Amino acid sequence: MFEATFESLRKYECPDWFRDAKFGIWSHWGPQSVPMFGDWYARQMYIQDTPTYIYHVRHYGHPSEFGYKDICKLWKAENFDPDELMSLYRKAGARYFVGQAMHHDHFFNYPSKLNRFNSMQVGPKKDICGMWKAAADKYGMPFGLTEHLGATFSWWRTNKHHDTYGKYKDVPYDGNDPEYRDFYLDNYEHVTEDQNTSHRPWYTTNKKFHDYWLKVMKEVIDLYKPDLLYSDGALPFGSMHEPDINIPGDDAYRVGLEAVAYLYNTSIEKYGENRAVYNQKDRREEVYSIGVLDIEKSQLPDVFPHPWQTDTCIGNWFYDVRSPYKKPGHIIEMLVDIISKNGSMLLNILQRPDGTIDYEARYILEELAKWFSICSDAVYGTRPWRVSGEGDTKVTIDGFKELKEAWNSSDYRFTAKGNKVYAFMMSAPENRVAVLKSFIGDNVKEVDLLGFGKLEFSQEFGILTAKLPQNLPTEYTNCLEITL
Numbered sequence: 001m002f003e004a005t006f007e008s009l010r011k012y013e014c015p016d017w018f019r020d021a022k023f024g025i026w027s028h029w030g031p032q033s034v035p036m037f038g039d040w041y042a043r044q045m046y047i048q049d050t051p052t053y054i055y056h057v058r059h060y061g062h063p064s065e066f067g068y069k070d071i072c073k074l075w076k077a078e079n080f081d082p083d084e085l086m087s088l089y090r091k092a093g094a095r096y097f098v099g100q101a102m103h104h105d106h107f108f109n110y111p112s113k114l115n116r117f118n119s120m121q122v123g124p125k126k127d128i129c130g131m132w133k134a135a136a137d138k139y140g141m142p143f144g145l146t147e148h149l150g151a152t153f154s155w156w157r158t159n160k161h162h163d164t165y166g167k168y169k170d171v172p173y174d175g176n177d178p179e180y181r182d183f184y185l186d187n188y189e190h191v192t193e194d195q196n197t198s199h200r201p202w203y204t205t206n207k208k209f210h211d212y213w214l215k216v217m218k219e220v221i222d223l224y225k226p227d228l229l230y231s232d233g234a235l236p237f238g239s240m241h242e243p244d245i246n247i248p249g250d251d252a253y254r255v256g257l258e259a260v261a262y263l264y265n266t267s268i269e270k271y272g273e274n275r276a277v278y279n280q281k282d283r284r285e286e287v288y289s290i291g292v293l294d295i296e297k298s299q300l301p302d303v304f305p306h307p308w309q310t311d312t313c314i315g316n317w318f319y320d321v322r323s324p325y326k327k328p329g330h331i332i333e334m335l336v337d338i339i340s341k342n343g344s345m346l347l348n349i350l351q352r353p354d355g356t357i358d359y360e361a362r363y364i365l366e367e368l369a370k371w372f373s374i375c376s377d378a379v380y381g382t383r384p385w386r387v388s389g390e391g392d393t394k395v396t397i398d399g400f401k402e403l404k405e406a407w408n409s410s411d412y413r414f415t416a417k418g419n420k421v422y423a424f425m426m427s428a429p430e431n432r433v434a435v436l437k438s439f440i441g442d443n444v445k446e447v448d449l450l451g452f453g454k455l456e457f458s459q460e461f462g463i464l465t466a467k468l469p470q471n472l473p474t475e476y477t478n479c480l481e482i483t484l
Helices: 016-021 051-059 068-074 082-091 128-138 149-160 178-184 207-224 251-271 328-339 359-378
Strands: 023-027 096-102 143-147 228-231 277-280 292-296 308-313 343-348 412-417 420-425 433-436 446-449 457-460 463-467 478-483
Touching: 016 096, 016 343, 068 178, 082 128, 082 359, 096 128, 096 228, 128 143, 128 207, 143 207, 149 178, 149 207, 207 228, 207 251, 228 251, 251 277, 308 328, 328 343, 328 359, 328 412, 359 420, 359 478, 420 433, 446 463
Parallel strands: 023 096, 023 343, 096 143, 143 228, 228 277, 277 292, 292 308, 308 343
Antiparallel strands: 412 420, 420 478, 433 463, 446 478, 457 463
């Protein structure tokens, strides 16, 4: 059993199910999907002159009269069919599923005894997390949950604002209403006179809120015994933005460590061993080694010695009628680069407020399913090879920006399993001759093209060449299976 200390939790070992799965799908879904106007709606609607505020005023009314509590009541999830979606997700290649327990908006997607604004009492009148878990269990998918509550106390100070000009000048937004103080939180300590709209600090130092957060985490763990728990930020309540402030071991991490130990010990009680994964975003090894590092909407430059995860989305984080989606090929190329470096990808598939997905999202899933039907052997159960890849192109890493790489025929990414190395061709050569330089000293016995079969090959002066068919098995990233 684990103790709530860094020393104890650094003995953590990532379970094989996570290392083998490689690809998960995430439902980042809740009342903020109702306006279909993108991420952070609950925050931005209380900041005068932002596009979200303007949309809200024109569509629903002024936030002193129609606030976020009223948006929550509009969320019905009336066409939510988790079984049908989970079937699609598994066919699309996902081998674990993650739901959202709550976002920064302080609305819980499960029947909480700690917060009356939850999906059983307000809005859908459904246990969203429980329905997801039942569907994941049906399809043999490890089940995880994400919590974004840690940042809520300071993030949502905007609901205490008021307009600075116009008809409603100085009229308090509904976050000031004492009747809803339990929902909107008593966070006036973070409200400034100049109505500063910065989202720093990410985490509050309010001890009462820290203890509330821990009670909520234990409630979620007790209800669902998740195989994965993700915190949207550093290990609570330390800072990944100013890491020198919090030294691992100090009191800032007290409740975070207790929650992680509780997660792992609950898993041990259930399985006889720890099969749980905890994700957080502090990149210091002395912190991330208590679980699995998560990197939001980005990648790593090379093979990482520990398993890690990228969480990303096909478009915006919440459903947004304005936002374009990634193309299937872009998603596949990201996945391939990530798994070559010991990582996994968690991909958010956007849902409308009624619980359905649109035809564009369904198309992406169908294309992923086609690709996995050909290349799954090179994904599931693999481990990094001695190098992640070769070629001219390096992944561009720029904060939370995901840039489409201009791959060329020199670019390969590698995974390995047993005596086989899988070489993903990031851009198939037009002359249909694959040339690889990373097999010097290796005795290559056979080269196959997944989805096609054996290829003619030669190995001279360490350079491996293989003749490809004119028509390749997939229009996306094709893969060679090289037997050593």
